[in-house]
Amino acid sequence: MSAIKSHTLSVRPKGKVWPTVVLLIGAVYCLVPVAWVFIASSKSRAELFTTFSFAPGSGLFDNLASLFTYGGGQYGKWALNSLLYAGLGGLLSTLVSTMAGYALAKYEFRGRSLIFYCILGGVLIPGITLAIPQYLLLSQVGLAGGYLSVLLPVIISPFGIYLSRVYASSAVPTETIEASRLDGANEWRTFRSIGLPMMVPGMVTVFMLQFVGIWNNFLLPFVMLSDQNNYPITVGLYTLLSKGSGSPALYSLAITGAAVSIIPLVLLMLFLQRFWRLDLLSGGLKG
Known part of the structure; x- marks a missing residue:
């Protein structure tokens, strides 16, 4: 019984990993474009058209x-x-x-x-x-x-x-x-x-x-x-x-x-x- 319980406890955390990974991927997919829009809005025209980065700008x-x-x-x-x-x-x-x-x-x-x-x-x-x-x-x-x-x-x-x-x-x-x-x-x-x-x-x-x-x-x-x-x-x-x-x-x-x-x-x-x-x-x- 103790072996079965330990096996069950070891399986459950692994079963919860993949849904979390999928949710994280979905969150990144949705939030990265929004983050880029906010960052791009802070850049001057020269910074916006000459470089592509997620660093905030000065404009x-x-x-x-x-x-x-x-x-x-x-x-x-x-x-x-x-x-x-x-x-x-x-x-x-x-x-x-x-x-x-x-x-x-x-x-x-x-x-x-x-x-x-x-x-x-x-x-x-x-x-x-x-x-x-x-x-x-x-x-x-x-x-x-x-x-x-x-x-x-x-x-x-x-x-x-x-x-x-x-x-x-x-x-x-x-x-x-x-x-x-x-x-x-x-x-x-x-x-x-x-x-x-x-x-x-x-x-x-x-x-x-x-x-x-x-x-x-x-x-x-x-x-x-x-x-x-x-x-x-x-x-x-x-x-x-x-x-x-x-x-x-x-x-x-x-x-x-x-x-x-x-x-x-x-x-x-x-x-x-x-x-x-x-x-x-x-x-x-x-x-």
């Missing part, structure tokens, strides 16, 4: 000054537009997804399964295939080219509704809802007072996914918008890169702009992380 503050003064502060406008699209669009999408997911999870009505399967089908459809039809529809009603042309398509998120439905099924007890109805509360008050607070961690997850997806979205605003003052950061940086063939200095601005655009996502993740920790703590207390 960070000059690059930031050039970035935020380019085109009369155009990058600042793009950043505010991205914040509007991602912030407002993420909030509206989270609200719609929460209400739809709660209804699909807690109400019995005819056609519920069909609606849910249609939503699952929507999850499988790539967003890139919907950009042109959405543009044609919005152009018919005169909304193409404005802020609404980017906001309206992102409000409905099939994946967000699916996540909300799954979370509502497990996090909101049906017995609690029935008790609220017996106390005389209507459906809206039950959802607002009981369902919504219990779904906050799930709502944070949906909002985070939607914010990051909208912030990084390129094709939809590229198709919808023609005025550069309405561009988000993604399309704005693309215009800098497209002009960079005639003016190499714009490459440095595009790299610096890409590095700056990552910072809000990191800050948002750090800020919202406490909600996930709170959910894990509450789950541990329940168990």
Whole structure:
């Protein structure tokens, strides 16, 4: 028995090595390009085009000054537009997804399964295939080219509704809802007072996914918008890169702009992380 136990103990650590190695390789694969963007943004144009190294450069503050003064502060406008699209669009999408997911999870009505399967089908459809039809529809009603042309398509998120439905099924007890109805509360008050607070961690997850997806979205605003003052950061940086063939200095601005655009996502993740920790703590207390 002692020999078997010692053999088992010697095998288990080895079995844990390979998953760790795979995770480390994946982390390096994902983080090295991000690290290079931050390092490259600190280099002057001479350092960027003459050497390739991961050593920080000496042109960070000059690059930031050039970035935020380019085109009369155009990058600042793009950043505010991205914040509007991602912030407002993420909030509206989270609200719609929460209400739809709660209804699909807690109400019995005819056609519920069909609606849910249609939503699952929507999850499988790539967003890139919907950009042109959405543009044609919005152009018919005169909304193409404005802020609404980017906001309206992102409000409905099939994946967000699916996540909300799954979370509502497990996090909101049906017995609690029935008790609220017996106390005389209507459906809206039950959802607002009981369902919504219990779904906050799930709502944070949906909002985070939607914010990051909208912030990084390129094709939809590229198709919808023609005025550069309405561009988000993604399309704005693309215009800098497209002009960079005639003016190499714009490459440095595009790299610096890409590095700056990552910072809000990191800050948002750090800020919202406490909600996930709170959910894990509450789950541990329940168990």
